[in-house]
Amino acid sequence: xxxxxxxAIAVATLGxxxxxxxxxxxxxxxxxxxxxxxxxxxxKMVEARGNKWKDFAVAGGGGENAMTVLKSRVVSGKAxxxxxxxxxxxxxxxxxxxxxxxxxxxxxNNWDGLLPGVVANVMKYKGSYVAVPxxxxxxxxxxxxxxxxxxxGAEVPKTWADFPAAAEKLQKAGFIPVAHGGQPWQDxxxxxxxxxxxxxxxxxxxxxxxxxxxxxxxxxxxxxxxTFRSVRKxxxxxxxxxxxxxxxxxxxxGKAGMQFMGDWAKGEFTAAGKVxxxxxxxxxxxxxxxxxxxxxxxxxxxxxxxxxxxxxxxDFAAAVMSPEFQEVFNLNKGSIPVRSGVSMAxxxxxxxxxxxDFADTAKGGGLVPSIAHQMAVxxxxxxxxxxxxxxFFNSSQSSKDAVAKLAAAAKTK
Amino acid sequence: MxxxxxxxxxxxxxxxxxxxxxxxxxxxxxxxxxxxVVFFYGFIIWTAVLSMTxxxxxxxxxxxxxxxxxxxxxxxxxxxxxxxxxxxxxxxxAACLAMGLLLAILLDQKIRAEGFIRAVFxxxxxxxxxxxxxxxxxxxxxxxxxxxxxNDLGFTGFAFEWIKDPEMVIYTVxxxxxxxxxxFVMALFLAGLRGIDDSIIKAAxxxxxxxxxxxxxxxxxxxxxxxxxxxxxxxxxxxxxxDLVMALTGGGPGxxxxxxxxxxxxxxxxxxxxxxxxxxxxxxxMIVVSIIVPFMxxxxxxxxxx
Numbered sequence: 001x002x003x004x005x006x007x008a009i010a011v012a013t014l015g016x017x018x019x020x021x022x023x024x025x026x027x028x029x030x031x032x033x034x035x036x037x038x039x040x041x042x043x044k045m046v047e048a049r050g051n052k053w054k055d056f057a058v059a060g061g062g063g064e065n066a067m068t069v070l071k072s073r074v075v076s077g078k079a080x081x082x083x084x085x086x087x088x089x090x091x092x093x094x095x096x097x098x099x100x101x102x103x104x105x106x107x108x109n110n111w112d113g114l115l116p117g118v119v120a121n122v123m124k125y126k127g128s129y130v131a132v133p134x135x136x137x138x139x140x141x142x143x144x145x146x147x148x149x150x151x152x153g154a155e156v157p158k159t160w161a162d163f164p165a166a167a168e169k170l171q172k173a174g175f176i177p178v179a180h181g182g183q184p185w186q187d188x189x190x191x192x193x194x195x196x197x198x199x200x201x202x203x204x205x206x207x208x209x210x211x212x213x214x215x216x217x218x219x220x221x222x223x224x225x226x227t228f229r230s231v232r233k234x235x236x237x238x239x240x241x242x243x244x245x246x247x248x249x250x251x252x253x254g255k256a257g258m259q260f261m262g263d264w265a266k267g268e269f270t271a272a273g274k275v276x277x278x279x280x281x282x283x284x285x286x287x288x289x290x291x292x293x294x295x296x297x298x299x300x301x302x303x304x305x306x307x308x309x310x311x312x313x314x315d316f317a318a319a320v321m322s323p324e325f326q327e328v329f330n331l332n333k334g335s336i337p338v339r340s341g342v343s344m345a346x347x348x349x350x351x352x353x354x355x356x357d358f359a360d361t362a363k364g365g366g367l368v369p370s371i372a373h374q375m376a377v378x379x380x381x382x383x384x385x386x387x388x389x390x391x392f393f394n395s396s397q398s399s400k401d402a403v404a405k406l407a408a409a410a411k412t413k
Numbered sequence: 414m415x416x417x418x419x420x421x422x423x424x425x426x427x428x429x430x431x432x433x434x435x436x437x438x439x440x441x442x443x444x445x446x447x448x449x450v451v452f453f454y455g456f457i458i459w460t461a462v463l464s465m466t467x468x469x470x471x472x473x474x475x476x477x478x479x480x481x482x483x484x485x486x487x488x489x490x491x492x493x494x495x496x497x498x499x500x501x502x503x504x505x506x507a508a509c510l511a512m513g514l515l516l517a518i519l520l521d522q523k524i525r526a527e528g529f530i531r532a533v534f535x536x537x538x539x540x541x542x543x544x545x546x547x548x549x550x551x552x553x554x555x556x557x558x559x560x561x562x563x564n565d566l567g568f569t570g571f572a573f574e575w576i577k578d579p580e581m582v583i584y585t586v587x588x589x590x591x592x593x594x595x596x597f598v599m600a601l602f603l604a605g606l607r608g609i610d611d612s613i614i615k616a617a618x619x620x621x622x623x624x625x626x627x628x629x630x631x632x633x634x635x636x637x638x639x640x641x642x643x644x645x646x647x648x649x650x651x652x653x654x655x656d657l658v659m660a661l662t663g664g665g666p667g668x669x670x671x672x673x674x675x676x677x678x679x680x681x682x683x684x685x686x687x688x689x690x691x692x693x694x695x696x697x698x699m700i701v702v703s704i705i706v707p708f709m710x711x712x713x714x715x716x717x718x719x
Contacts, residue, residue, distance in 0.1 A: 064683055075471060092470045092685060182577075182666050238556040240577040240666040380469070383684040387490055390667035394579045 022312035025054040026299070027070055027083035029063045038329040045319040051312045056080050074098055079302035081313055085131070086298050087122060087375040093300055094125030100301045102129040105314040109321060114339040116362030122369065123298060130300055132317040135326075135335035137295040138354045139262040139370040140193045140288045143248065143269070144281040148175050148257045156258075159287040160197045160227050167234040170257045177234035179256035181242035184390040188372035190260045191228055191389045197287030198224045201366040204291070208371040211381070211410040217403050225392060225399035232393060240394075251280070260285055262295060262373070266350055267334045282350035284357070291366035292357050295373040296338060384412035457698065464691035472687060481692035490668055491693065494676040497583045498700075501672065502651035504587045505594075509647050510640065512591060513598025518628070520599070521606045531603070534596035542593065546660025549589040550576070579669035582662055586654075586670055589661055594650065598643050605639035606632065641712045645705060652701050673697045 024046050030039040043053040058066035063084060070083050079098060093099055106112065106129040112120060115133065123131040144156055149166075152173035157163040167177035180186060196204045199220045206215035215221065236256075239247070248268040250256040259265065269280050276282055283289075299320060301313045319325055326337035331346055336355045344355050361367035369375035374382050388409045392402040467477045485491050516534055520527055537545065552558040553576040563571040575581035609632060617627050655674035662670040664679075671679075673693060681690025 068682055071471060089470075089685070096471050183663060184665065184667060187667070237574065237577060238554065241550075241663050379683070379685040383679070387668060390665075391579075391669075394665075394667035394669060 022306070022308040023052045023054050024082070024312050024316050025056050025080040026316070027056040027058065027066055027073075027080045028299075029058055029066045029084060031057050031059040035333060038332045041328050042319060042325060045322065045325055046316050049315040049319065051315055074302070079304070081304060081309070082132075082299040082301045082316055084297060085300045086296060087369065087373075088378045089374065090122065090131045090298065090300055091125050092378060094130055098302055099125060099130040100303045100310070100313060102132065102301060102314070102317050105129070105317045109318055111321065111339075114321070114341060116358075116367060118362070118367050118369070119294070119296060119338060122296065122375065131298045132301070132320045133338040134297040134299065134320055135330050135333055136338045136354075136358055137262050137264060137297075137335045137373075138358070139189060139293040139295050139373060140196055140285045140291065141261060141263055141265065142193075142283045142285045143251050143259045143261060143265050144283060145251045145254055145257060145279075146281055147279075148251075148254055151175075152257070154257070156281070156283065157286045160194060163227070163286055164230055164234075167230075167257075171234060175254075176236045176250060176256040177258070178231060179247040179250040179259040180231075180235040180239045181244045181247045182235075182240035182394070183242070183244075184386050185372055186244055186247075186261075187390045187393045188386045189262065189370075190231060191224075191393075192293060192370060192372045193260050193285035193288060194227050194231070195221075195224050196291055196293060196368070197285055198227055200287075201291040201361075201368055204293075204368050208385075209369060209376045211377060213407055213410070216407045216410050221403050221406065222399045225402045228389075228393065229399065262370075263336075263350065263354060264334055266348075270334075270348075276349045282353065289357075290361070290364075291368060292354075292361040293368055293370040294358070295370045295375055297335075381410065381412045384409035460691045460694050463687060464695045466688055468688040468691070470685045470687070477688070481688045482696075484689055485692045485696065488689075490671060491673075491676060493668065494671040494673045497670060498652065498672050500583050501587055501590070501654065502648070504584075505590045505651050506644060506647045508587070508591045509595045509598050510643060512595035513643065514602050514636075516595065516599040517602035517606055520603055531600070535600050536596065537593045538597045540593065542654075542657040543660045545589055545593045546657045549585070549592070550661050553585050553588075576662065577666065579666050582666065582670045586658055586661055586672075590651075590654070590657060593657075594647065598647070601639050601643050602636060605636045609635050638712075641708075644708070648704055649701060652697060673700075 026042075028039060030036055039055070039057070043055070046053050058069050066084065070080070070085075073079055074096075085093060090099075111123075111129065115123070119133060119136075120129075123129055123133055146156075148170065149156055152170045152175060154166045154169035154173075155162065157166045170177040180190065192204075192208065195208060199207070199215075203215060203218075203220055206212040207218075207221060244261055244265070245268050247256075247259055248261065248265045249272075251259045252269060252272050252274060263282070266276075266282065269276070274280050284291075299317075301317065304310075304313070321339060323337075323339070323342045326339060326342045327346065330337050330351075334351075336344075336347070336351050336358060340359065344352050347355070358367070371377060371382060371385065376382070377385075385406065388402060388405045391397070392399075392405075397405075462474070463472055464481050465477060465479065466473055466475055467480070520531060520534075524530070540548075553573070555561065555572070555574045555577065560571060560573045563573075576585045613631060614627055617631055622630070653674055654672055655678065658664060658670055658672055658675050664671050664675050674697070677690050677693045677697065679690075680686045680693065
């Protein structure tokens with residue numbers, strides 16, 4: 001043991017890479033198709049740097065199962081090297097005092113220069129990097145079937161003010177204007193695009209990120225709920241509890257005109273052999289083309305026993321942020337690279353638009369975290385706000401009441 | 414005494430063997446007893462402790478009094494879950510008992526193919542609630558299920574959209590639950606009916622009692638223990654009901670069909686509010702205890718005296 005420590009110190013002082021294989025155990029839920037392929041790619045890269053990869057995949061949708069497993073591992077003192085955790089949950093884990101520090105890796109690889117400030121802040125706890133970002137999903141997309149709009153003689157809405165007229169025309173022509181799945185997170189996804197479209201990026205940030213009571217109970221918020229109500233009129237009766245991909249299928253096969261959903265919907269179009277720009281359009285949700293709601297997957301790293309753990313962790317983090325991994329992973333997953341300096345040549349047009357808007361909004365403002373996808377506020381607050389949104393959408397509550405409930409829910413700690 | 418002394422060498426071996434033999438049942442039972450104490454009562458205590466802490470993501474052992482319970486009962490969604498439990502539990506138990514009893518009485522009329530029919534009614538029990546929930550989700554879905562079939566038959570005015578209606582959705586959970594469990598209750602009642610002594614009924618007949626009177630005055634009262642055990646089983650199915658709701662409605666639309674169990678899961682495991690989740694679990698336990706314990710107590714006392 002003493003010898004091992006000595007060796008580690010020697011290696012550290014020389015700044016050389018140890019040949020001894022440290023184990024990198026990564027908890028993730030990339031178990032399906034393209035995602036599993038990406039995980040294998042990451043494994044290769046980490047192993048190429050002289051580490052052993054131990055896969056710790058826990059299947060199950062949004063990672064709820066994985067989180068339960070992770071909690072029990074951490075409580076029992078056997079935290080994995082890294083785990084897939086995103087958004088303000090990173091800070092929640094940070095507050096438990098179990099996360100390792102990635103500052104030296106970040107400095108060596110210039111993360112501050114490569115990541116937009118808003119994104120870097122999500123990855124930090126008390127000013128230090130504790131997580132490494134993997135990809136960027138854009139949430140404020142509108143997926144449009146142009147054929148349907150043409151048949152109905154309707155214009156694709158550019159603002160929420162245009163929306164009712166277009167939706168009315170689609171409905172008259174016998175189409176379902178908006179394809180929607182009535183699950184709370186989907187209701188919330190539509191809602192946040194309306195907050196952004198009606199109120200603008202500044203209003204979104206005040207109300208959904210800073211939870212400023214003034215913004216939350218403002219007349220603008222009432223207008224947001226009114227708009228949300230008007231969207232309700234243009235979805236079909238059977239939407240309740242429909243999965244998002246089934247709603248996407250309604251746009252693909254020309255039953256519905258549009259869907260408000262993040263860019264993971266693109267995978268459904270691609271799988272159906274549809275071509276962006278021709279068979280379908282990927283546009284920013286009405287009134288939001290100058291803004292970008294991001295949903296970023298990331299890995300947090302845990303404090304480890306063993307002298308060679310920091311090096312392994314650093315190798316892992318560097319591999320995740322490397323241009324090669326960012327390219328290959330995001331091509332598979334349908335998202336875009338989170339760092340600058342990755343060639344977009346192999347990506348499709350929607351991803352190119354997304355990447356351009358990501359860079360532009362990072363510079364010019366308008367890059368905001370998605371609240372519906374747990375990027376903006378802690379899980380408890382997100383949940384309470386989601387409850388208000390979804391119960392408004394599924395009842396005949398007045399916008400005024402909803403605004404009052406929203407302001408109360410935002411106080412959930 | 415003297416005999417024991419003369420047999421002393423063999424006797425000591427014998428008493429050792431006796432001791433082992435006497436202790437053996439205890440030794441065999443011990444592991445499951447320990448497991449039961451630790452994993453059942455131990456975790457109840459742990460949950461109770463957690464419910465009085467400000468735990469969020471991970472357990473944090475700082476005493477915080479009844480703050481979580483105050484939060485819990487200030488939560489609209491919790492009240493809705495309780496209200497849904499009252500509706501679901503009440504209707505589910507009452508309807509299962511009524512249906513089960515009716516089916517059992519009808520089956521008990523010495524009909525043909527009884528075994529086959531009994532199997533048909535009992536069969537849903539063999540399915541898990543997940544399967545029941547998924548099947549009924551499709552049956553009740555207006556665009557593919559019952560409504561569509563009836564509409565396609567020409568009755569275009571027919572509408573049955575409860576599963577999409579936040580006010581009515583909890584009743585669809587009741588329907589699926591009854592479908593699953595009433596066959597089981599029927600089997601219990603049928604066994605009870607078969608256990609009734611025929612001679613009493615014959616005697617009543619001779620005394621000139623009509624069939625309804627015999628059922629009301631003799632058969633139903635003697636089924637009392639079956640009512641009791643059915644009620645116990647149904648009550649705990651209702652209170653812990655989780656998978657059925659998850660598969661059937663996902664708790665939706667919105668959270669309109671939330672039950673305490675789904676509420677607890679959501680808060681403890683997806684919203685990083687372990688403290689609040691633990692508090693709701695303890696309240697659920699209290700509900701079970703407050704319903705079942707008095708009932709059990711009175712029933713057991715009756716049977717001891719009876």
